[in-house]
Amino acid sequence: MSSKRYILNKKRKNILTRNFIGNTPIRRCDYLSSIYNTNIFIKEEFHNPGMSSKDRPALFMIEDAIRKGKIKPGGTFVEASSGNTGYGLAMIAKEMGYAAKIFVSKSCSLEKIEMLKSVGAKVEICDNSNGLHDFYSTQFKAQSYAANNLNSYFTNQYYNSSNIKAHYRTTAPEIWEQMKGKVTHFIAGIGTGGTISGVGRFFKEKNRNIKIWGVEPVGSVLSHFLSHRTLPEEYITIEPIEGIGRTFIPGALDINYVDKIFQIGLLDSKSAAQEYKNITGFLVGFSSAAIIGTLKKHINDLAFRPTDYVVLLFPDHGSRYLSKLYSKNCIANEKSKIIC
Ligand SMILES: Cc1ncc(COP(=O)(O)O)c(C=O)c1O
Structure with missing residues (x-):
């Protein structure tokens, strides 16, 4: 090995990936902002070294x-x-x-x-x-x-308080600083509940009026629990959107900081991913696609105003789901599998 190469490798040993976690960028999405006539920003968590918010x-x-x-x-x-x-x-x-x-x-x-x-x-x-x-x-x-x-x-992670703490201490203050405190809505998918609970708590402490909205797949029980404080009497099969949706209430979900949870289907999420890619060129992750699909499906409930500042959290990147979201046949295949 040449001495130059050796020096490079030696230096690399000192570069620890964990020192690069967090401080991910946030960017205004002109496409979604124009559709919903408001200001929509995306917190791009796929810039973390492990390429996700987790x-x-x-x-x-x-x-x-x-x-x-x-x-x-x-x-x-x-x-x-x-x-x-x-x-x-x-x-x-x-x-x-x-x-x-x-x-x-x-x-x-x-x-x-x-x-x-x-x-x-x-x-x-x-x-x-x-x-x-x-x-x-x-x-x-x-x-x-x-x-x-x-x-x-x-x-x-479902019952570890460090999960919520990580988002309360890092994700939320970063967003707050990046947005200079101008946030009216925060929207995130819910799996363990760590992201929405940590960020939701931080934002509500800053301003009770900031709306904290969650997204889950059809069949998940969290929106029912938020509205009724009970689990549903009948369960339907949960539509498999990777990373989000649960049949129980995770300990890391603190519903005191969540205002509303929207449900979205698998096919709506997949179509949203493909439409978004065709128009913007970005490959979004599965649960990010669920958020984009939610905006479209629940447009009448959103009631965004032109003066609003809406932050969407995109936990990971579409390159992790090429076979599930972006291959030619993934929508057709799924249609034949789902019994509606
Ligand atoms: C891709 C993806 N989206 C959303 C979530 C949900 O985040 P949280 O567990 O903080 O609710 C996860 C969790 O694993 C995830 O992997």
């Missing part, structure tokens, strides 16, 4: 566990993840001298599974079709793995 809670949960002595050097961080938290965890864990074991659902995109393996994670594919408390689910398997393996720690 790097933030991953770092907070890891640092918290190490600080509290829940794991010793060389141990294994365990998580149930649709892929993004898992990737953030595995990336940071590896850098800090830990291993990662990630349980993903069989509906997880192939791109995400390959990415997890590329940062050294051990991946186990599970079946979440009977909910996250079922014996075969990611959540159950992760919990039992951590219970049965010494020096392993289940970060448990």
Whole structure:
């Protein structure tokens, strides 16, 4: 190896990905702003080193566990993840001298599974079709793995307060500063609830009138819970939009800071992704497409004014969903699978 190359690699060793988490850009979307006759901004979380917003809670949960002595050097961080938290965890864990074991659902995109393996994670594919408390689910398997393996720690993003804290302490203040305090609406997809709860709490503390709106797939129970404070008597199959939608109420969701939750279907989300790509050239992630689809579907409920400042949080990038969102046949294939 030439000495020049060696120096470059030596320097690289000092570059830790975790030092680059956060401080992601926000940009005005002229296309959506013109359609809805308001000011729409997008917080682009795919600029994080692990290419998703979930790097933030991953770092907070890891640092918290190490600080509290829940794991010793060389141990294994365990998580149930649709892929993004898992990737953030595995990336940071590896850098800090830990291993990662990630349980993903069989509906997880192939791109995400390959990415997890590329940062050294051990991946186990599970079946979440009977909910996250079922014996075969990611959540159950992760919990039992951590219970049965010494020096392993289940970060448990659904019930870990560091998940909300990461967004309260980093995502929200960043947006506030970038928007110079001019925010009237914040819209995010809900999975664990960490993003909307952390950002929602920060914004409501600044100004109670800021509207905090969530997005979930049809079949998810969170909007019902927000309006009735009970779970629905009848469950319908949840439409699989990666990263969002739940059949239980996650501990990381604090509904005190959420004003409304909209539901959107799988096909509406896919069409929104493709339309947005055709017009703007941007490939958006699945749950980001669900937000764009929500704007279109619920246009009459939004009542945006030209003076509003609406922030949409895009957690990841469309390159993670090429096969699911952008391949030629993905809409036609899905149509034949869904029983409406
Ligand atoms: C792509 C994507 N969108 C949205 C979310 C939901 O974010 P939160 O878990 O903070 O509610 C996740 C969570 O994993 C995600 O991976």
